[in-house]
Amino acid sequence: MSTAVATAATAATATRGAPKLAVDRVSKRYGSVTALHETSLQLHQGEFLTLLGPSGSGKTTLLMMVAGLVEPDSGTILIDGREATYAPPFKRDIGMVFQNYALFPHLSIFENIAFPLRMRRRPEALVKSEVARVLELVQLPHVADRLPRQLSGGQQQRIALARCIVYRPSIILMDEPLGALDKKLRDQLQIEIKHLHRQIGSTILYVTHDQQETLTMSDRVCLMNHGRVEQLGTPHDLYFRPQTVFAADFLGDSNILPASVAGADGEAMLAIRLPGFEGALRAPRRPGIGNSVRVMIRPESLRLAQQPEPGWNALPAVVTEMIFAGGVTRYIMKVPGGQQMVLADLTMETSMSVELGREVTVQWRPESTILLPGDEGSAA
Amino acid sequence: MTDIVAAPAVALRRPRLRLAAWMLILPAAAFLLVLMVYPVGALLALSGMSRDGLHLSLENYVRLFATPVYLRVLGITFKCALWTTILSVLLSYPVAYLIATSADRTKARLTFWVLLPFWTSFLVRAFAWIVLLGRNGVINQLLQALGITDAPATLLYTFSAVMVGMMHALMPLCIVTMTSVMENIDGNLARAALTLGARPGSTFWRIYFPLSMPGVAAGGLLVFITSLGFFITPALLGGPRDIMLTQVIIQQVQELLNWPFAGALSMLLLVSVFVIFAVYDRVFGVSTLAGAPAGTGGREAGPRRGRLLSRAGEAVLAVLGRVTDAAGSLLAPLAGTAANRRRRPVGRWLLAACVVLILVFLGLPAFLMLPMSFTSVGVLDWPPKGFSLEWYRTFWGSTTWLAATTRSFEVGFLTAGLAMLIGTPAAFGIMRGLRRGSGIVLGFLLSPLIVPRIVISIALFYLYARLELVGTTLGLVLGHTILAIPYVVVTVMAVLKTYDQRYDHAAWSLGANRLKCLWHVTLPLLRAGLIAAFLFAFITSFDELTIALFVTGGLSATLPKQMWDSAVLQVNPTLAAASTLLLVIITCAILLASWLGRRDRALHG
Numbered sequence: 005m006s007t008a009v010a011t012a013a014t015a016a017t018a019t020r021g022a023p024k025l026a027v028d029r030v031s032k033r034y035g036s037v038t039a040l041h042e043t044s045l046q047l048h049q050g051e052f053l054t055l056l057g058p059s060g061s062g063k064t065t066l067l068m069m070v071a072g073l074v075e076p077d078s079g080t081i082l083i084d085g086r087e088a089t090y091a092p093p094f095k096r097d098i099g100m101v102f103q104n105y106a107l108f109p110h111l112s113i114f115e116n117i118a119f120p121l122r123m124r125r126r127p128e129a130l131v132k133s134e135v136a137r138v139l140e141l142v143q144l145p146h147v148a149d150r151l152p153r154q155l156s157g158g159q160q161q162r163i164a165l166a167r168c169i170v171y172r173p174s175i176i177l178m179d180e181p182l183g184a185l186d187k188k189l190r191d192q193l194q195i196e197i198k199h200l201h202r203q204i205g206s207t208i209l210y211v212t213h214d215q216q217e218t219l220t221m222s223d224r225v226c227l228m229n230h231g232r233v234e235q236l237g238t239p240h241d242l243y244f245r246p247q248t249v250f251a252a253d254f255l256g257d258s259n260i261l262p263a264s265v266a267g268a269d270g271e272a273m274l275a276i277r278l279p280g281f282e283g284a285l286r287a288p289r290r291p292g293i294g295n296s297v298r299v300m301i302r303p304e305s306l307r308l309a310q311q312p313e314p315g316w317n318a319l320p321a322v323v324t325e326m327i328f329a330g331g332v333t334r335y336i337m338k339v340p341g342g343q344q345m346v347l348a349d350l351t352m353e354t355s356m357s358v359e360l361g362r363e364v365t366v367q368w369r370p371e372s373t374i375l376l377p378g379d380e381g382s383a384a
Numbered sequence: 385m386t387d388i389v390a391a392p393a394v395a396l397r398r399p400r401l402r403l404a405a406w407m408l409i410l411p412a413a414a415f416l417l418v419l420m421v422y423p424v425g426a427l428l429a430l431s432g433m434s435r436d437g438l439h440l441s442l443e444n445y446v447r448l449f450a451t452p453v454y455l456r457v458l459g460i461t462f463k464c465a466l467w468t469t470i471l472s473v474l475l476s477y478p479v480a481y482l483i484a485t486s487a488d489r490t491k492a493r494l495t496f497w498v499l500l501p502f503w504t505s506f507l508v509r510a511f512a513w514i515v516l517l518g519r520n521g522v523i524n525q526l527l528q529a530l531g532i533t534d535a536p537a538t539l540l541y542t543f544s545a546v547m548v549g550m551m552h553a554l555m556p557l558c559i560v561t562m563t564s565v566m567e568n569i570d571g572n573l574a575r576a577a578l579t580l581g582a583r584p585g586s587t588f589w590r591i592y593f594p595l596s597m598p599g600v601a602a603g604g605l606l607v608f609i610t611s612l613g614f615f616i617t618p619a620l621l622g623g624p625r626d627i628m629l630t631q632v633i634i635q636q637v638q639e640l641l642n643w644p645f646a647g648a649l650s651m652l653l654l655v656s657v658f659v660i661f662a663v664y665d666r667v668f669g670v671s672t673l674a675g676a677p678a679g680t681g682g683r684e685a686g687p688r689r690g691r692l693l694s695r696a697g698e699a700v701l702a703v704l705g706r707v708t709d710a711a712g713s714l715l716a717p718l719a720g721t722a723a724n725r726r727r728r729p730v731g732r733w734l735l736a737a738c739v740v741l742i743l744v745f746l747g748l749p750a751f752l753m754l755p756m757s758f759t760s761v762g763v764l765d766w767p768p769k770g771f772s773l774e775w776y777r778t779f780w781g782s783t784t785w786l787a788a789t790t791r792s793f794e795v796g797f798l799t800a801g802l803a804m805l806i807g808t809p810a811a812f813g814i815m816r817g818l819r820r821g822s823g824i825v826l827g828f829l830l831s832p833l834i835v836p837r838i839v840i841s842i843a844l845f846y847l848y849a850r851l852e853l854v855g856t857t858l859g860l861v862l863g864h865t866i867l868a869i870p871y872v873v874v875t876v877m878a879v880l881k882t883y884d885q886r887y888d889h890a891a892w893s894l895g896a897n898r899l900k901c902l903w904h905v906t907l908p909l910l911r912a913g914l915i916a917a918f919l920f921a922f923i924t925s926f927d928e929l930t931i932a933l934f935v936t937g938g939l940s941a942t943l944p945k946q947m948w949d950s951a952v953l954q955v956n957p958t959l960a961a962a963s964t965l966l967l968v969i970i971t972c973a974i975l976l977a978s979w980l981g982r983r984d985r986a987l988h989g
């Protein structure tokens with residue numbers, strides 16, 4: 005953080021204190037493959053930060069380095085202000101929840117949860133009361149005597165959480181903890197984890213490739229791609245102000261069309277031209293963008309209309325497909341230049357049925373138009 | 385095609401499928417019933433007869449338990465088996481651990497160096513120990529050169545020599561068995577323990593070690609019961625005071641022709657093996673033999689299993705963990721303790737160094753015969769003097785040796801063919817149709833590995849003598865097939881486990897009938913595994929001595945039998961040449977099997 009930004013954010017920093025986790029320019033190579041380019045990241049007290057990205061994006065490598073299970077090639081890692089770059093995992097005061105839970109199959113649920121306390125040589129009375137406390141917290145007080153394989157997947161996941169929070173580690177790391185569960189259970193546990201997070205005020209670094217999970221749970225998101233941080237910000241930021249084509253494409257649905265900047269249109273706006281379309285469109289200015297751009301519009305920002313409203317961006321379109329998906333209906337359309345666009349509209353019982361092949365006008369607010377760098381190479 | 389229509393069809397198909405599965409298993413099961421169960425049963429029944437075989441009598445058992453000599457033999461046999469087991473398990477554990485926790489490339493390499501001695505002839509390895517331990521052997525020369533001893537020590541023909549030989553022979557089996565259990569222990573468990581605050585020592589003793597116990601028990605069990613039935617090594621390396629039960633059985637049959645008493649001794653051996661096996665099954669469950677770690681299946685380790693005992697066990701493991709961690713912290717200065725400096729995996733290096741030493745112990749003797757076969761003098765002394773091809777010339781010039789080699793190939797191929805013919809369908813039957821009883825069927829098909837070979841051999845001898853099959857190729861092939869069936873079944877089952885049956889479903893949906901699907905889809909995809917199974921069956925026969933010893937005579941000897949006969953007279957360099965040949969052939973077979981396996985994995989992901 006530059007000093008100027010730091011001064012502006014003094015108030016925030018004062019309440020947050022020093023970062024719980026400071027990752028500074030760490031990198032990792034495996035042979036000729038770079039798993040992670042130099043990456044820096046900070047995690048603050050009580051924050052829920054998600055590392056999001058496709059497989060091979062370096063998110064798990066980064067998590068494993070924080071856990072001390074993988075050694076970085078360069079850079080430093082500070083946990084609670086203490087150097088921990090090459091410290092062994094058992095000296096880091098971290099907790100980790102694994103994708104397959106990694107509950108010890110030969111130990112009872114009680115002994116599994118007691119394990120970290122026993123490793124810290126806590127007195128037996130405390131072990132008993134603490135295990136009971138967290139079992140209560142994850143709403144499974146009756147399973148203490150069972151073995152892990154006698155529990156369902158969702159229950160095992162809750163026990164893995166309990167084992168991790170029982171010793172109040174400085175940071176909790178979660179490696180796709182819900183990846184093995186079915187969708188209903190996943191949705192439920194997302195809310196439970198979020199609730200626990202608020203209840204015990206823990207600091208969580210979470211890894212997932214599921215964008216829905218990310219948006220639901222995170223305070224901040226670190227989007228990763230090809231071993232680099234693509235964009236770091238709040239879920240809202242990432243959704244409404246993606247910096248790159250990759251970010252726009254990875255989070256949520258998007259319409260991305262190649263375009264060029266025709267010139268300024270007032271203080272805050274630029275005039276945009278699409279290939280194959282005579283008229284001009286307007287989009288908010290964005291710093292650091294060249295002449296060749298892409299415009300991105302979320303499907304839910306688009307509207308069908310008979311007549312374009314004044315001041316809105318509008319394109320003539322032909323509806324080629326209509327897809328009813330429950331709460332939402334999607335219209336797939338051809339627009340000038342042979343490009344395809346998708347429009348999403350809330351389904352109403354009275355929703356008008358559009359004739360396939362009919363010419364319509366698709367329109368959206370200029371403010372909903374997001375300019376992205378046009379050259380795809382720069383994003384990767 | 386609604387569910388209503390489909391339901392009765394499914395209901396009709398199930399019993400038919402199960403019947404088909406039993407039909408596939410039938411040939412192998414019938415084969416073992418006729419050629420193993422029946423003769424062994426007949427032999428055991430003899431033990432209840434008088435010496436002349438005319439009336440029922442307990443005299444054999446009275447003699448067995450009333451004669452101190454036999455009790456002594458029994459004592460030595462068990463003592464030797466026990467020590468062999470303990471030492472084998474202790475030395476195998478680090479090797480299995482390293483293999484199970486290594487990355488794929490290292491794993492493949494280490495596995496190769498374990499498998500090579502595993503498949504190398506017991507006989508060749510016993511010869512190697514004669515050369516190593518002899519009065520002028522490698523070890524005595526080394527000891528004297530280092531000034532540790534002045535005169536050659538008596539190493540050969542002692543109890544220790546037998547034990548070292550047996551350990552050397554059985555450790556690969558132990559390592560392979562342990563590794564299969566350890567590989568199924570989830571690596572994340574150790575990682576989880578570390579993140580939860582456990583140091584490496586505690587992680588190992590409290591998490592990894594208890595989970596690996598079934599592997600230790602399975603490895604130990606196999607070593608123990610195999611060593612009870614061993615006779616090549618004690619016969620070649622042991623002294624007159626170290627007679628084992630197997631040697632007494634042979635003596636009774638070959639020299640005294642006392643079949644009823646041999647039957648009683650066999651009964652004793654067999655009962656010991658089955659009692660040990662039953663105890664093992666009670667504690668761990670037989671499924672752990674197939675590689676299931678603790679707590680993932682097999683017997684329920686629930687609250688019934690003595691709370692007190694498991695508490696005591698946990699306490700011991702906790703102490704072991706702390707001791708190891710304390711020892712580890714002594715190493716810490718070597719490894720580096722600073723949080724900003726890379727740690728050196730000192731513990732791992734120490735482990736790797738130990739494993740290399742153990743692998744040298746396992747691997748080197750097999751190769752010892754190679755230089756010995758080029759010696760220019762007539763005795764097997766170390767180091768070999770000069771260089772000559774004389775012994776290979778002797779080998780090629782001798783009709784006896786050549787006939788034995790040809791015969792071994794002939795018997796080997798016929799055995800492998802027959803074992804594949806009846807073993808492969810059985811593996812399909814077990815994997816593809818059996819719901820109930822598959823454990824029992826599998827146990828039965830694998831039982832030739834458990835029943836001491838010596839018992840099978842003399843039982844066959846007894847049967848063949850009446851059928852006039854002694855000395856025939858057919859008799860030998862049938863005998864070897866008994867031993868080869870378990871290897872074929874296990875190998876084919878292993879490839880079937882990884883075979884995605886949806887390929888078959890796809891083929892059926894595309895119009896192939898069962899036979900066409902098998903021929904055009906299933907078998908080509910399983911080819912590498914099937915060839916490996918064939919090769920294992922071939923090696924089993926090519927290297928087999930015990931059955932050959934009894935059912936071949938004079939001119940019909942196989943290569944190992946010829947080597948044995950020649951070794952009984954004198955261990956000479958021709959034997960080294962023959963051993964080298966055996967080693968080269970077997971190594972080629974293993975390399976071929978492992979290359980095919982790797983190529984197959986590369987092709988099918």
